[in-house]
Amino acid sequence: MPPEERANLGIFLSFQYPVEIPGVSMQNFMRTAVNAKREYQGLPPMSMIEFTKMMKQKQAMVEITEKLQNRYVNVGFSGGEKKKNEIFQMAMLEPELSILDETDSGLDIDALRIVANGVNQLHNEHNAFVVITHYQRLLDYIVPDFVHVMYDGRIVKSGDKKLALELEEKGYEWVKELKL
Amino acid sequence: MDSNPKENIIEEVTNKDYEFGFVTDIETDFIPKGLNEDIIRLISKKKEEPEWLLDFRLKAFRHWQTLKMPTWAHLTIPPIDFQDIIYYAAPKQRKAKSLDEVDPELLATFDKLGISLDEQKKLSGVAVDAVMDSTSVKTTFQETLSKHGIIFMSFSEAVKQHPDLVKKYLGKVVPYTDNFFAALNSAVFSDGSFCYVPKGVRCPIELSTYFRINAANTGQFERTLIVADEGAYVSYMEGCTAPQRDENQLHAAIVEIISEKDAEVKYSTVQNWYPGDKDGKGGIYNFVTKRGICRGDNAKISWTQVETGSAITWKYPSCILKGDNTVAEFYSVAVTNNYQQADTGTKMIHIGKNSRSTIISKGISAGHSQNGYRGLVKVVPEASNCRNFSQCDSLLLGDQCGAHTWPYVECGNDSSILEHEATTSKISEDQLFYCNQRGIPTEKAIGLIVNGYAKDVLNKLPMEFAVEAQKLLSITLEGSVG
Structure with a gap:
């Protein structure tokens, strides 16, 4: 389209x-x-x-x-x-x-x-x-109502606004590991 | 007859340009093909011309025979057989155009332009100020103008009614020796417009001439002569179209403008001759000599042109700034698409002191077309404190087209200031994508961007003309990307 x-x-x-x-x-x-x-x-x-x-x-x-x-x-x-x-x-x-x-x-x-x-x-x-x-x-x-983390073209983690706060605190590295 | 001629003329101007493409079914009076002294005598006789004008024609013809077609332009011109052209064709009678004969593609074009066909039907009955093939069909508003002492009529009429004026000014700005096509035009010119605005008179309405080539195998050679006497002002517009034909047709016109002391002439044109089809077949060969002279002090001339038509365009509307403190301007948008070729620009010759000129040229090339700007700014040693500003921009659509610029500058003294700016750009994918994301389809987006690019020039056109020019730009470029 x-x-x-x-x-x-x-x-x-x-x-x-x-x-x-x-x-x-x-x-x-x-x-x-x-x-x-x-x-x-x-x-x-x-x-x-x-x-x-x-x-x-x-x-x-x-x-x-x-x-x-x-x-x-x-x-x-x-x-x-x-x-x-x-x-x-x-x-x-x-x-x-x-x-x-x-x-x-x-x-x-x-x-x-x-x-x-x-x-x-x-x-x-x-x-x-x-x-x-x-x-x-x-x-x-x-x-936000929802927070999604994209990595390498895919959503690897979803949550609500608390997830954003968690990311702010811990960074993104730990999310990368989730994918593996 | 009409209480508001201005509105009427606007209607004519805004609608008439788009009657292109079709052939009008009228009886036409032709003379035999070919070019020789007998033909010239015949043309002159048909027009019942005085002896001096026939002499002028014959001198021009004899000079033309010694000339060769110029080859310096960046144009590929197929050989033209000047003996295979009909030099005079005139409609025997005026006849209303039938809408049913208009081809469907043209009807679609009208729809795109937002001109309802009912309007067109009405228009067919309206007397149009028009030159069809070799003769002027009708000049309107003559009575309104004569109240102000303004003479505006077809060239042939002027020769009969005001021979002294015509004799005084004819060939004074563009002599028949000027160039190959000027000589040809001087020998065979058939009609055109003559305009004289007397001392101190501001012409109250826009004057316009509409040229149309209708007959096949015919060349059109019109001559326009505009004179603004001391302190006078006139704004003049010209439009032109031709039917779609597979063979090429020749158009070689001359426009001469004389602006006396404190006078001002504004000349605007939207050139919309048939450009040929998408494969480059057919179309008009447009070889035109346009020149004005700011003869007295403080005189002003401005040329504004929107060039979208013709298979080949060879045209350099120029100014001679003879008087002191004179002003000349050249604003141009030239669009080429498919296989069109344009070599166009201007010459500004500064002879008077403190004379000023401005050149704004916007070239737009698409398809396989070639679009060139060729300009000369010349300041003679005696012309002190002159100013020129030139800006030449080129916009490319696609990667098969070409844009070329040849600016020549000759400055004969050190008190004058000449500036030149030039840019070449492409409509970027990013710009198009941005427009697309806002819901604007690509073709509309191109129209939007191109009109934005040409805005500086379009703003100089009389408003009603500008609206039409904007639409024309969009339509000319339709299908040029993607």
């Missing part, structure tokens, strides 16, 4: 290193994305007024205060801004399953809190999040 179809079916992948697209405004980019999904669902394109309103509302959720609509996609964004922008896009597209790939890497504490707040606000009984991280730190803000 091509990635755009997966996306339109409700899977969102946040990037660890979001790419820059010069000359393409965030407004144009998001509008194209939102309408691509609506087209896939057999819905008419969203009106400009409705879209602008939605953009403003979701921007507030991730505390992007400056004017985002005319900035080019990720061009000149700081590391933290890029990550916030990923969460913003996730909020716009309202996916059922979101995969956040090391969203916490390179984030300062404030940005980390904002990103986590965004995830917590979006989380409801109809959607799920897979958060990929190496550190407990993010999980102070996003409290």
Whole structure:
């Protein structure tokens, strides 16, 4: 299945290193994305007024205060801004399953809190999040229902949030041994 | 007749470019194939021209016979048999186009463009300001314009009604001795547009000409002459299309612009000639000479072009900055796909002091195409304190295409500053994947990225034209990746 179809079916992948697209405004980019999904669902394109309103509302959720609509996609964004922008896009597209790939890497504490707040606000009984991280730190803000440890492409250990704490204390070496 | 001509012209401009691909079923008046003095006399006679114009044609023809086709461009041009071309064809009458004759692929194209076919049906009844094959079919808004003293009419009409003006300016910027194709055009040109804006007048509406090649085996050789007298302003747009044919057709036009003291001319074009099919069969050979002169002090000329059509493009809209403090601009997006070839660019000749020029060129190559920028910035020793900024960017889609840049710079003094920037980039897989992950299909993503890349130039187009150009860019590149 091509990635755009997966996306339109409700899977969102946040990037660890979001790419820059010069000359393409965030407004144009998001509008194209939102309408691509609506087209896939057999819905008419969203009106400009409705879209602008939605953009403003979701921007507030991730505390992007400056004017985002005319900035080019990720061009000149700081590391933290890029990550916030990923969460913003996730909020716009309202996916059922979101995969956040090391969203916490390179984030300062404030940005980390904002990103986590965004995830917590979006989380409801109809959607799920897979958060990929190496550190407990993010999980102070996003409290996981399940924790899985991947090693060599396979889940080698599962548990609840306590497992993350255990890992933080003991490291990963002991998990490797479980596989053998 | 129409209370709001501006809206009407916008409608024409935004819709008409996409009537390409099909052949209009009309009775056409042809002359025999071939090129000789008798043919030229015949053309001149058919157009009921004065003696001086026939002389001009014959001189040009005699000069052309001494010339050889230029070979310096980075183009592979199959031999052209100039005796195998019909040099004059004119529709005998205007006739509404039947939608039923439009091929299904074209109908699909209209759908993609978001133009409903009902609109098209209405449009068929609308008088379009158009040059079909060798003659001007109709020029609209003449009355509105004449209130301001503006002359805007077909070239043939102008020869009859304003012979002194035509004689005064014809061939003054592009003499018939200029190059092979300029000489050919001067000998056989059939029609085109003439525009004269008198002193101190700001032209209130956008002027536009729409060129269409319809008849088979026919060349189109139009001539456009735009004059802005002292302190005048005019914005002029040109669009062009041709039917899909398996054989190649020749288009060799001349555009001359004269901008007098304190005057400004904005010239925009979306060139959408038939580019040939995906295997490189058919398409227009486009050999065009476009040049403007900022003749008086403080004069300004700006060229904006979006080139998506033609099998071969050979075109260098240029400016001579003769007056002091003159300004010239060249903004270009050239897209080539499949087997298209483009060798295009500009020349900025600084003669006046403190003259300034800007060049922004964006080339986009896809498929097996070759896309070249060729430019000259020349500052003569007397032209002190001149400025030029050039930026030439190339974007490659795929690995079978080529992008080439030949910037020439000649600076004759040390008080002038010339800057040149160039980049070559590829649309990255990462960018496409990123868009895909947001639900945007690859073809739409390419359109998005390419339009972003060309934004600096598209922003210079009159707004209604820009919208159309954006759509055109996306459609031209459809299927170019993957």
